[in-house]
Amino acid sequence: MLIVKKFGGTSVADKDRIYNVAQRCIEDYREGHDVVVVLSAMGDTTDDLISLAKTINPEPKKRELDMLMTTGEQVSVALMAMAMDAMHVPAVSLNAFQVKMNSTSRYGNARFKSIDTKRIRHELDSRKIVIVTGFQGVNKYEDITTLGRGGSDTTAVALAAVLHADKCEIYTDVDGVYTADPRVVKDARKLDAITYDEMLELATLGAKVLHNRSVEMAKKYGVELVVRSSLNRSEGTIIKEKVKMEKMLITGVAADKNTARISVIGVEDKPGIAFRIFNTLAANNINVDIILQSVGREGTKDISFTVAEDELKRALEVLEEYKEALTIQDITYNAKVAKISVVGAGMMSNPGVAAKMFESLYNSRININMISTSEIRITVLIDEKDIEEAMNAVHEGFALALVE
Amino acid sequence: MLIVKKFGGTSVADKDRIYNVAQRCIEDYREGHDVVVVLSAMGDTTDDLISLAKTINPEPKKRELDMLMTTGEQVSVALMAMAMDAMHVPAVSLNAFQVKMNSTSRYGNARFKSIDTKRIRHELDSRKIVIVTGFQGVNKYEDITTLGRGGSDTTAVALAAVLHADKCEIYTDVDGVYTADPRVVKDARKLDAITYDEMLELATLGAKVLHNRSVEMAKKYGVELVVRSSLNRSEGTIIKEKVKMEKMLITGVAADKNTARISVIGVEDKPGIAFRIFNTLAANNINVDIILQSVGREGTKDISFTVAEDELKRALEVLEEYKEALTIQDITYNAKVAKISVVGAGMMSNPGVAAKMFESLYNSRININMISTSEIRITVLIDEKDIEEAMNAVHEGFALALVE
Known part of the structure; x- marks a missing residue:
């Protein structure tokens, strides 16, 4: 069996943890498996290097920052x-140049284009554990790139795809994917399995276990993922195309506090105005999430939408700049809002899910500001102060903790 | 003009020093020159990384240590x-993979085999300052190697050679090459120029300004070197093939305390015995320097020789192991010895140099243990305690401080 194992920065933060990771890899190796290990930088190294760069140049070029x-x-x-050598197991480390992890040119946020498996195959064939640098690629100029957030997960999935690995294990500091954040919902239950699509909805919504890009890539190439802890032997959560329904409508509840609502008031009720507003925001790289349009006074419209909280300031600046052109009379906003979502492939064939969610929130006297849905997700915008109560209410409403 | 400039670890140890180096490079660039900069790791980084490695594995594999x-x-x-970017000068950093600095396979002590100039030329042609990692190469397995001690100097000279640079400046924390160590001999004078051969003799003897390999390479490819300070604007010392004689017999006086004398007593006076002794030491990677053979008691011979002090222990172990086979009756040693040498191309045509040196030492009542000579060097072994007095005596004897 060929196993790709990815360990994040906290898992290799010091000598003991490095040995812990080595031990876990060696166990698979000793059972006769081929093992490819993908690692992030130790602990806070990446942040420390960025800080160091900024002492030299507050706005370093991305090419040099990647270098x-x-x-x-x-x-x-x-x-x-x-x-591993100290533990008498042959191992070899490889960086992006050595593997030939070819990426797009974009520094700081590159995508893999192709990966040469020859060197890795050669090392595996001579029964070595192969340890590959996560997060990095090489572009057509032969310059080093980085993959942006969650890059090491992407490296692991990409290697699993091109090597046709039997398993791709993503080790983190949690046991797996939960029905809700266990720090908030004490009855939250670890899921044995979840589909790619469900995981994508959860990841987007701030479940933070896996970055979206790695899940998208896993789905595209059919790489079966396992999310598990590097600190214990728990089985973790399998992420794959189809998961046996466990009589559950809903897979999980996720919250995202990094959100803010903006309302543009009294815009002209003419075709194309809404389009121009969102087009202007998009042109400034601001992602808009939930959108709600309502009738305003005297034949105008009010349009509300959410953006990531850390993009709020820039969004307001852009809107202010184009206020007149976009026929906006007034702009209001609220950063003290949060999104709560239920996700589950089961809801596609069960029309009562939305009603159930609204009922749970109503019973807890939690006000709903906006609503957005996809085939397998329902998201509502609520006040940030209500988020913990809302999560528990919804979690309990769907009895996620009880179903086994 | 194409200028290669090399700065060591202390020259880039912190933000201010990095900016100081950037400034000096930019001055040449602004005069219209093409500038290639070779850098070592910051301050104690290399030592820190080695210490880190040893906490993980006391005897790390050299391949991984190089990585x-x-x-x-x-x-x-x-x-x-x-x-440089912060100073509004276009610059690009390149590592050994990007330049294609091809080396031999030997980790920790590789030699350059070939260097591709294409990428550097391309960057210079677009008027960038090119900043290259010193000390490293890539071998035929596409693994990273390091060049061993003085490696960054070698990188600079090698780049100067393949790029046909007009100048190769090696920046250090001293003003240039002196007639003697200025910390010991207060009248020591900075040399304006010195030949490759003289520099090689001085480097071997512990002058520590430049590593031998870089001087050998500069001689082989006719690269004119300049050794100068990164801390001031002093002109430094030029190292080249031929230097105008300044009515000086001697270029410099050098001392080396890292030496120890070993005597093997009472070996059989048979052909081949001496050969076998030195062959045995060579097979164990122990370099022998000065050798003196004398007649011992009862038809036996005594052989004395010097080794580097840090190889003394191992040399004694090897001799002890083969004592019987080598017909050695007794082994004595003395680590409290030092070598003092005078170097100068001028002595080839002046027979009085050795006599002058011995006279200077005799006048200071310094005892000479052993003598070794080359065409442009005379070395004597003395007691370590006498070294400072000896250096001053010899320096004065040749009036090195007075000649201008």
Whole structure:
């Protein structure tokens, strides 16, 4: 069996943890499996390097920032190979140049284009554990790129895809994917399995276990993922195309506080105005999420929408700049809002899900500001202060904790 | 003009020093020159990485140690490019993969085999300052290697050679090459120029300004070197094939305390015995320096020789192991010895140099233990305690301080 195992920065933050990771990889190796390990930079290394860069130049060029940051993973992989060597297991570390992890040109946010498997195959064939730097690629100029947030997960999934790995294990500091954040909902239950689509909805909504891009790539190439803890032996959560329904409508409840509502008041009720508003925001790289349009006074319209809270300031600036052209009379906003979502492939064939969710929130006297739905997700916007109560209410409403 | 400039770890140890180096490079660039900069890792980074490695594995594989250590120069070059960018000068950092600095396979002590100039030329043609990682290469397995001690100097000379640079400046924390160590001999004078051969003799003897390999390479490819300070504007010392004689017999006086004398007593006076002794030491990677053979008691011979002090223990172990086979009756040693040498191309045509040296030492009542000579060097072994007095006596004897 060929297993790709990815460990994040906290899992390799010090000597003991490096040895812990080495041990887990060696167990698979000793059972006769081929093992490819993908590592992030140790602990806070990446942040430290960015801080160092900013002391030299407050706005470093992304090309040079990538050149700098990628040293972090190279340190991790070299140390891991040394640890395995100390444990008498042949291992070899490889960086993006050595593997030939070809990426698009865009520094700081590159995508993989192709990965050469020859070197890795050669090392596996000579029965070595292969340890690869996560997060990094090489573009057509032969410059180092980084993949942006969640990049090491993407590296692991990409390697699993091109190597046709039997398993791709993503190790984190949680046991797996939960029906809700266990720090908020104490009855939250670990899921044995979840579909790619459900995971994508959860990841987008801030479940933070896996980055979207890695799940999208896993879905595209049919790579079966396992999310599990590097700190214990729990089985984790499998993420795949189809999951046996466990009589559950809903897979999980997710919250996202990084959201803000903006309302543009009294815009002309003419065709194309809404389009121009959202087009202007998009042209400024501001992603709009939930949209609600309502009739305003004297034949005008009010349009409300949500943006990520950290993009609120820029969104307001853009709207202010184009206020007149967009026929906006007034702009209001509220950063103290949050999204709560229920996700589940089961809701496609069950029309009562939305009603159930609204009922749970109503019973807890929680006000709903806006609503957005997809085939397998219902999201509502509520006041930020209500978020914990809302999560528990919804979780309980769907009895997520009870179904086994 | 194409100028290669190399700065060591202390020259890039912090933000201010990085900016100082950037400034000096930019001055040449603004005069219209093409500038290639070679950097070492910042400050103690390399030592820190080695210490980190040893906490993971006391005897790390050299391949992985090279993988680890080479991140140090990559950090330096990326930060330097950021500094130059902040000063509004286009710059690009390149590592050994990007330049294609092909080396032999030997990790920790590789040699350059070929260097591709295409990428550097391309960047210079678009009027960028090119900043290259020193100390590292890539071998035929596409693995990272390091060049061993003085590696960054070698990188600079190698780049100057393949790029046919007009100048190769090696920046250090001293003003240039002196007639003697100025910390010991207060009248020591900075040399304006010195030949490759003289520099090689001085480097071997512990002058520590430049590593031998870089001087050998410069001689082989006719690269004119300049050793100068990164801290001031002093002109430094030029190292080239031929230097105008300044009515000086001697270019410099050098001392080396890292030496120990071993005597093997009472070996059989048979052909081949001496050969077998030195062959045995060579097979164990122990370099022998000065050799003195004398007649011992009862038809036996005594053989004395010097080794580097840090190889003394191992040399004694080897001799002890083969004592019987080598017909050695007794082994004595003395680590409290030092070598003092005078170097100068002028002595080839002046027979009085040795006599002058011995006279200077005799006048100071310094005892000579052993003598070794080359065409342009005379070395004597003395007691370590006498070294400072000896250096001053010899320096004065040849009036090195007075000749201008």
